Amino acid sequence: MTKFTAFESRMVPMPIDNIDTDQIIPARFLKTISKDGLGDQLFYDWRYDAAGQPKPDFILNTSAAKSAKILLAGDNFGCGSSREHAPWALTQYGFRAVISTSFADIFRQNSLKNSLLPIVVPRDVHAELFANPDATVKVDLATQTLTLPGGRAVEFPVDSFAKHCLLEGIDELGFILQQTPAIAAFEAAHPAPINTRA
Amino acid sequence: MTQSSDKSRTIIEKIWDNHVVAQQPGAPALLFIDLHLTHEVTSPQAFEGLRQRGLKVRRPDLTIATADHSTPTTPRSLPILDKVAAAQVAQLETNCREFGIRCFGLNSDQQGIVHVIGPEQGLTQPGMTVVCGDSHTATHGAFGALAFGIGTSQVEHVLASQCLLQNQSKTYQVLVEGSLKPGVTAKDIILSLIARIGIGGGTGCVFEYCGPAIRALSMEERMTVCNMSIEAGARAGLIAPDDTTYQYMAGRHYVPKGAAWDAAVARWRSLPTDEGACYDKSITIDASALQPMITFGTNPGMGIPITACVPDPAGVSDPLERDSLAKALRYMDLAPGKPLLGHPVNVVFIGSCTNSRISDLRNAARLLKGRKVHPGVRVMVVPGSHQVKEQAQAEGLDKIFRDAGAEWREAGCSMCIAMNGDQLQPGEYSVSTSNRNFEGRQGKGGRTFLASPLTAAAAAITGTVSDVRELLP
Numbered sequence: 186m187t188k189f190t191a192f193e194s195r196m197v198p199m200p201i202d203n204i205d206t207d208q209i210i211p212a213r214f215l216k217t218i219s220k221d222g223l224g225d226q227l228f229y230d231w232r233y234d235a236a237g238q239p240k241p242d243f244i245l246n247t248s249a250a251k252s253a254k255i256l257l258a259g260d261n262f263g264c265g266s267s268r269e270h271a272p273w274a275l276t277q278y279g280f281r282a283v284i285s286t287s288f289a290d291i292f293r294q295n296s297l298k299n300s301l302l303p304i305v306v307p308r309d310v311h312a313e314l315f316a317n318p319d320a321t322v323k324v325d326l327a328t329q330t331l332t333l334p335g336g337r338a339v340e341f342p343v344d345s346f347a348k349h350c351l352l353e354g355i356d357e358l359g360f361i362l363q364q365t366p367a368i369a370a371f372e373a374a375h376p377a378p379i380n381t382r383a
Numbered sequence: 384m385t386q387s388s389d390k391s392r393t394i395i396e397k398i399w400d401n402h403v404v405a406q407q408p409g410a411p412a413l414l415f416i417d418l419h420l421t422h423e424v425t426s427p428q429a430f431e432g433l434r435q436r437g438l439k440v441r442r443p444d445l446t447i448a449t450a451d452h453s454t455p456t457t458p459r460s461l462p463i464l465d466k467v468a469a470a471q472v473a474q475l476e477t478n479c480r481e482f483g484i485r486c487f488g489l490n491s492d493q494q495g496i497v498h499v500i501g502p503e504q505g506l507t508q509p510g511m512t513v514v515c516g517d518s519h520t521a522t523h524g525a526f527g528a529l530a531f532g533i534g535t536s537q538v539e540h541v542l543a544s545q546c547l548l549q550n551q552s553k554t555y556q557v558l559v560e561g562s563l564k565p566g567v568t569a570k571d572i573i574l575s576l577i578a579r580i581g582i583g584g585g586t587g588c589v590f591e592y593c594g595p596a597i598r599a600l601s602m603e604e605r606m607t608v609c610n611m612s613i614e615a616g617a618r619a620g621l622i623a624p625d626d627t628t629y630q631y632m633a634g635r636h637y638v639p640k641g642a643a644w645d646a647a648v649a650r651w652r653s654l655p656t657d658e659g660a661c662y663d664k665s666i667t668i669d670a671s672a673l674q675p676m677i678t679f680g681t682n683p684g685m686g687i688p689i690t691a692c693v694p695d696p697a698g699v700s701d702p703l704e705r706d707s708l709a710k711a712l713r714y715m716d717l718a719p720g721k722p723l724l725g726h727p728v729n730v731v732f733i734g735s736c737t738n739s740r741i742s743d744l745r746n747a748a749r750l751l752k753g754r755k756v757h758p759g760v761r762v763m764v765v766p767g768s769h770q771v772k773e774q775a776q777a778e779g780l781d782k783i784f785r786d787a788g789a790e791w792r793e794a795g796c797s798m799c800i801a802m803n804g805d806q807l808q809p810g811e812y813s814v815s816t817s818n819r820n821f822e823g824r825q826g827k828g829g830r831t832f833l834a835s836p837l838t839a840a841a842a843a844i845t846g847t848v849s850d851v852r853e854l855l856p
Contacts, residue, residue, distance in 0.1 A: 372415075378511065
C-alpha cells in the first residue's frame with residue numbers, strides 16, 4: 186500500500202443521502218474476477234444513458250469533476266452491500282477521500298483498506314461545504330484536519346490503527362500474520378465445532 | 384461500549400469475549416472466526432491475493448464455498464450463457480480445488496444461497512463467529528451467532544489467518560413485545576423496525592432481537608428478521624438460542640451427534656444475555672400493532688403499512704432528506720399522499736436469502752393454491768437451495784405454483800441482485816420478497832416494492848399491491 190499523504194483538491198458534490206453501493210457500482214459489474222477496470226463503471230447508471238452515452242447533467246461528466254479527488258456526499262454514504270468493488274471503483278476513478286456526515290460500517294472498513302479516506306464532518310460543516318461546491322479543501326490525515334475554503338481547519342475522527350496503517354502504508358494482513366503464534370495457541374485451546382471437509 | 388454491571392454480559396459480549404485471540408495496544412482486537420462462507424463474487428480477488436503472497440488457506444476445515452449470485456436459475460442441464468459469469472463460477476471451483484476448500488458447486492445437491500445452506504447443513508451454530516463476503520451474513524445470527532459481512536480484503540485476511548482485526552460494536556436491544564396478527568409476518572417486523580429507525584439507525588451496532596414475539600418465531604422466521612439487520616445499518620443482528628433453535632438443528636449434517644450434541648446444547652444454554660446486562664441502545668416494538676409492510680421508495684427504510692399513503696416530501700424539514708425522498712418518488716414514479724394499494728405490478732419475485740426457505744414457499748403456496756396468477760404478471764419462485772427445492776417438490780408446492788401460472792426455478796440469488804439475467808425491464812414494478820429496493824437493484828430502471836411472501840403472493844393473484852388479509856381464508 187502506498188503511504189497516504191496530505192493533499193488539496195476540489196470537491197465533487199453529490200447532495201443525496203444514503204447513496205448505496207448499487208449506485209456506486211451496479212451489481213452486474215461484479216462478475217469480474219479482477220480488481221481492475223472498475224473506474225469506468227463508477228456510478229454507471231447515473232452517469233450513462235441507455236445507449237451508454239455520458240449524461241451531460243451528471244456531475245462526474247462535467248469538466249470541473251475531472252481532476253477532483255474528493256467526493257462530497259449526503260448522509261450514510263456507502264450503505265448496502267459489502268462489495269469492495271465500491272472503493273475500488275472510487276479510487277480507480279481518482280478519488281482519495283469522501284466527505285459525509287456518516288458512512289455505512291462495511292464501506293468505511295473497505296475504504297480504509299484501499300487508501301480511500303472516509304471523512305466524517307458535523308452537519309454545519311457539511312452544509313458549509315455544500316454551499317461552496319467549487320471550493321478547494323485540504324485534507325491532512327496526520328493532523329486529522331480538513332481545511333475549509335475560508336481557511337478554518339476542522340478536525341475529523343479516524344480509527345488510530347487505520348490512521349497508522351494509511352500513513353505508513355502498512356498492510357493489515359502482514360500485521361495479522363505477525364500474530365500467528367497467538368492464533369495457533371488459540372486454536373490449540375479451542376477445538377473447532379465443525380469440519381467442513383468431513 | 385457500555386460495560387454491563389457485575390460482569391452481567393449480553394450474548395453479543397459473551398461471543399466477542401470467547402473469540403478474542405489477542406489485543407495489541409493501539410490496534411483492534413484480533414478475533415477468531417469459526418465459520419467462513421465464501422461465494423463466487425467477492426472471493427476471486429482474495430484468492431488471487433493469497434497466490435501473490437504465496438499464502439495458504441489456514442483453516443480450509445472452517446471454510447465452505449458455493450456459487451449463488453451470478454448463477455442462472457434455468458435448468459442445471461443448460462450451460463451458463465453469460466461468459467463472464469461462467470468464468471467467475473469456474474474460477475471459484477478452481478480456487479477451491481487449489482486451496483482445498485469444499486465447494487457446493489452448481490451441480491451439488493447442497494448448492495444454494497450461501498445464507499440458506501449454512502443453517503440447512505448445520506454449519507451455523509450458536510456462539511460462533513461467522514463471516515462472509517456478503518452483507519446479509521447477519522442471517523446466521525438467528526442461531527445466536529455473531530455473524531457479519533466483510534469486504535474482499537477481509538475475506539483474504541480470514542482465508543490466510545482465520546482471524547479479523549475488529550473493533551467491538553455497540554449493543555442495541557430490539558425488544559419485540561406482543562404477538563403478530565394473521566397476515567403479519569417476520570418480514571413485517573423487520574421492515575417496520577427499519578422504517579422506524581432508518582437505514583442508518585443501527586450503524587456501529589449489533590442488534591439483539593428479543594421479547595415474546597421473537598421467541599414465538601420459527602428458525603426460518605428468525606433468519607428473515609436477522610437477515611435484514613444490515614438494512615438498518617447494523618453490523619449484525621442475533622437472537623439468543625433456545626429450544627426452537629436446538630430442535631431445528633438436531634440431526635443436521637454438521638452438528639455434533641450423541642454425547643457431543645448434549646454437551647454442545649449445555650454450553651449453548653449459557654449464551655443468552657445475563658439478567659442485568661446493559662445495552663448501549665434499546666427500542667421496543669409492539670408486534671400486535673403491526674400491519675403487513677411494504678416499501679414505496681429506493682431504500683429499505685422507506686416502508687409503510689400496506690394501508691398507508693406514500694409520504695409527501697413537502698412534510699420533511701431537512702433539505703437533503705426532502706430532496707432524497709423526492710428523488711426516490713421520481714424514480715418510483717409515485718405520487719405523494721396516495722395509497723400504494725391497487726398500484727399495478729408487473730413482476731412478483733419470491734426468493735432471496737431473506738425469504739426463500741421452505742416455510743416462505745409454503746406461505747406463498749397457501750395463498751396461490753387453487754388460484755391463478757393475474758394475467759400479465761410474471762411470477763418467479765426461486766427456492767433458496769437445492770434442498771429447499773427438493774422439499775417443496777416432495778410437498779407438491781411446485782405443482783401449486785406451476786398450476787397457478789408461476790415459474791418454478793433453480794436455486795440462487797436470482798432477481799434479488801439481478802446478476803444472472805433474472806431482472807426487471809426499465810420502468811417495471813415488482814413486489815419482491817428480497818431485501819433491497821435500491822435504484823436498479825433488480826435490473827436497470829426497475830422499481831421494487833419489498834414485502835413478505837404473503838403480500839407478494841397476494842399481488843401475484845390480484846396484479847396490484849394488495850392487502851393479503853383480505854385474501855386469507
